[in-house]
Each structure stands twice: as structure tokens, then as C-alpha cells.
């Protein structure tokens with residue numbers, strides 16, 4: 001089932017001469033886990049803003065073409081309606097959290113939906129348990145680490161039970177350990193809860209073996225789109241830098257060593273090399 005569709009979408013922010021998205025066509029199926037990458041300024045955040053209606057409802061400009069999310073044309077759908085189905089998490093959690101406790105933060109969106117008190121309580125408890133936030137439920141967001149804050153941001157949108165989750169560089173301000181932890185949580189949301197994920201991230205290495213599809217943007221356009229194994233071998237990867245494991249794979253190949261399929265993680269690479277060298281684990 002197609003859950004998101006862009007038809008010839010071109011968007012130019014008010015005051016700009018050049019469009020920030022140029023003739024983008026894409027279909028996303030329910031349950032996909034998409035990694036969206038590309039150089040700074042290529043239009044990734046602009047793409048994300050269209051998914052929950054921030055464009056055109058909050059950012060002015062000229063929108064051509066059609067964006068449909070769960071059958072709703074974003075142009076004609078109020079953002080509060082879209083927010084029930086599309087959760088958004090940004091780079092900077094501090095700007096998203098503003099209440100006096102984690103519990104209140106998670107309940108906020110649900111209260112706005114006008115859900116019964118009991119239902120709100122249940123959902124808050126559910127996500128707190130699912131994300132392991134029991135020990136911080138009464139803390140204020142400003143008392144938390146960046147990684148914890150991002151988990152709370154995810155918990156708040158998760159409580160809305162969205163079909164789609166859009167995360168725009170959620171690990172940009174986190175240390176490597178917290179980043180990995182957050183990416184593992186995001187992977188679980190896709191695998192266990194079947195939420196369709198669109199994740200903007202520069203560090204491909206940590207995600208290639210987890211995502212179902214890799215999309216590379218450049219200058220407002222989608223330049224490559226497909227399964228990570230295919231995309232990583234495309235010449236356009238130069239734009240963002242060829243992942244280390246693929247670089248090693250290519251060098252080995254050039255030197256005459258065939259190790260099978262391109263590896264998508266360091267573990268994959270080690271396994272393939274051991275196998276090719278005749279080691280049996």
C-alpha cells in the first residue's frame with residue numbers, strides 16, 4: 001500500500017529565486033524504512049516539511065505538483081490532522097520540549113486530540129515502558145541529557161500512534177553511543193510496530209544494514225533511490241562520500257579479490273573476507 005506520494009513536486013520558498021525541491025516524484029510504501037541523505041542544502045528538510053504540512057501551511061512559498069500522505073493532499077489538510085498520522089522529530093530536541101515533566105510532555109499531544117483521561121494515561125504508560133523511560137518520567141526535560149531528550153521527543157510522537165515517523169537528523173547533537181542507541185530504537189519502531197520511517201542522517205555506516213531503501217538527494221532532486229546495496233555502488237555516492245566498507249570492497253575487487261555481495265556494515269565486511277579467505281567460523 002502506497003502511504004506517501006509526491007507527483008512532480010517543485011517548491012520555492014518565498015523570497016528565493018531558485019526552487020529548493022525540483023520536480024520530485026516518489027512513492028513510499030507502508031512499512032518502508034527510508035534513509036534520506038545528501039549534502040547540506042540539497043532539500044532534505046524541505047522534503048520532510050512537506051510530509052506533515054509545515055510546507056505549505058507554515059513556510060510560505062510556491063508549491064507545484066501534489067503531495068499525498070495516507071490519501072490526504074497536504075495542501076488541503078490542516079496540520080493538526082496530519083500530525084495524528086505523521087510524527088516529526090528534529091535535530092534539536094530542546095526546541096520541541098517545553099513542559100515541566102516527561103510525562104506531561106508525552107501527554108500533551110494526546111490532550112490536544114481530546115482523548116479521554118484514561119486513554120491518555122494508558123498510552124503514556126505504554127510508551128514510557130516501550131522506550132524504557134520509567135526512571136525519568138517525573139524529570140523536567142531540561143534536566144535530561146541530549147540522548148534522553150531525543151527519546152522523550154520520540155515518545156511524544158509515538159504516543160499519537162502515527163503511521164509515519166519522520167526524523168530529520170535526530171542524532172546530529174548526540175555522542176556516538178547515544179546516536180547508536182537512538183538509531184536502534186528507530187529500527188525497533190520499524191520492525192516491531194511497522195511504522196513507516198523516513199530518517200535523514202549523514203552517518204550511513206550505522207544504518208545501511210538496517211534500512212530498506214536509500215535515497216540520495218542533490219540540488220533539490222532525488223538522484224538515486226533504491227535498495228542500499230544497489231545505491232552504494234552508484235557513481236553518485238561520490239556526492240556524499242563512499243562509505244568506508246564499500247571503499248574497501250571496491251579496492252579488494254580492483255586488486256582481484258572477490259568477496260561476494262557489497263558489505264553493508266563492518267561486521268558484514270569481516271565475515272565476507274573471512275569466508276573468501278577460507279576461514280570457517
Ligand SMILES: Nc1ncnc2c1ncn2[C@@H]1O[C@H](COP(=O)(O)OP(=O)(O)OP(=O)(O)O)[C@@H](O)[C@H]1O
Pocket residue numbers: 013014016020038039040041042043044045046047059
Ligand atoms: N525557511 C527557509 N526560507 C528560505 N529558504 C530556505 C528555508 N529553508 C531552507 N531554505 C533553502 O532551501 C534549500 C534547501 O534547504 P534544506 O534545509 O531543505 O536543506 P537540507 O538538505 O536539509 O540541508 P542540511 O543538511 O544543512 O540540513 C537551501 O538552499 C536553503 O537555503
Ligand SMILES: [Mg+2]
Pocket residue numbers: 044045046168
Ligand atoms: Mg536539514
